[in-house]
Amino acid sequence: MIQDHPTPSDRPVLLSVPNRPGLVLRLLDDAQARGRLVVGLDELVAASGLTPLAVKRQLEHVGVGGRVKRLPGRKSSYLIIPPEHRVRGAPPVDRWLEAYFRLRGQAYYLGLLSAAAKHGSSQQAVQVVQVITEKPMRPITLSRVRLEFHVKVGLHRTPLAEIRGLPAALAISSAAATALDLTTFSKSVGGMARAVEVIAGLLPAIDAAGLRQALAVEPMVTAKQRMGYIFDILGAETLANIVHQSLPRRTVRIPLQPAHPATGSPLSTRWNVVDNLGLKEQRA
Numbered sequence: 001m002i003q004d005h006p007t008p009s010d011r012p013v014l015l016s017v018p019n020r021p022g023l024v025l026r027l028l029d030d031a032q033a034r035g036r037l038v039v040g041l042d043e044l045v046a047a048s049g050l051t052p053l054a055v056k057r058q059l060e061h062v063g064v065g066g067r068v069k070r071l072p073g074r075k076s077s078y079l080i081i082p083p084e085h086r087v088r089g090a091p092p093v094d095r096w097l098e099a100y101f102r103l104r105g106q107a108y109y110l111g112l113l114s115a116a117a118k119h120g121s122s123q124q125a126v127q128v129v130q131v132i133t134e135k136p137m138r139p140i141t142l143s144r145v146r147l148e149f150h151v152k153v154g155l156h157r158t159p160l161a162e163i164r165g166l167p168a169a170l171a172i173s174s175a176a177a178t179a180l181d182l183t184t185f186s187k188s189v190g191g192m193a194r195a196v197e198v199i200a201g202l203l204p205a206i207d208a209a210g211l212r213q214a215l216a217v218e219p220m221v222t223a224k225q226r227m228g229y230i231f232d233i234l235g236a237e238t239l240a241n242i243v244h245q246s247l248p249r250r251t252v253r254i255p256l257q258p259a260h261p262a263t264g265s266p267l268s269t270r271w272n273v274v275d276n277l278g279l280k281e282q283r284a
Contacts, residue, residue: 023048024058028068032080037091038099041076069142077103089143093129098169107155108133109171113189113198115178118163121201150185157217175205176214183226192257193277200234211239215246222254229271233280
């Protein structure tokens with residue numbers, strides 16, 4: 001039997017017939033019945049009494065029918081696929097992402113467009129799950145479910161949100177932190193113009209206290225400049241003023257959209273941001 005919340009000190013109970021065919025499948029069924037969808041290879045080995053090779057062979061056999069899929073990384077882990085999710089390829093990440101990163105011993109949070117959708121800003125259907133991590137990770141594709149990962153230094157300082165009604169624990173950036181990340185990772189969400197539209201949808205979820213908290217731990221002044229300018233053109237005067245108060249007396253002139261021509265574009269002297277997308281004119 002696999003423990004509900006395994007720790008290095010936990011010793012799973014050994015079953016009495018370790019060589020019995022189908023033993024690993026029974027352990028997977030038991031884990032799912034307890035609400036767990038991610039299990040580690042070492043857990044299965046300890047709980048079954050089988051060798052790692054024998055466990056892997058049983059997992060390969062079970063995996064042929066789509067019952068389980070191996071997740072990348074170390075420690076070796078496997079995702080249990082309930083029958084109702086096999087056509088899609090995986091259950092919703094809300095149910096297993098936390099367990100996966102806990103098993104890896106790695107910090108993360110759901111961010112960017114995926115976090116914005118949780119906060120009610122859903123301009124379009126989110127095609128991929130966007131996760132912020134401290135270390136580079138390759139994308140994960142599970143049939144129709146795709147996860148992509150973006151590296152952020154100092155991730156642990158990012159304020160997280162408490163969102164009710166989720167099926168399991170899940171780290172999600174706060175609405176204000178999500179807005180800041182959208183300006184920093186604009187290339188990954190379809191460009192700054194798209195980021196602005198998503199931030200517009202986030203405005204009802206951003207309050208003064210949450211914004212100050214996010215600004216206090218944001219090391220990039222350029223992200224604050226861009227977000228302040230965006231708040232300005234969106235008419236969020238109170239939020240813009242809070243951002244402006246967090247800026248140093250002198251800032252570097254920057255384009256709104258990085259790596260985009262800026263010659264002849266209007267300059268916002270308040271933010272020292274060159275609007276090389278013409279967003280203010282478009283919204284006038």
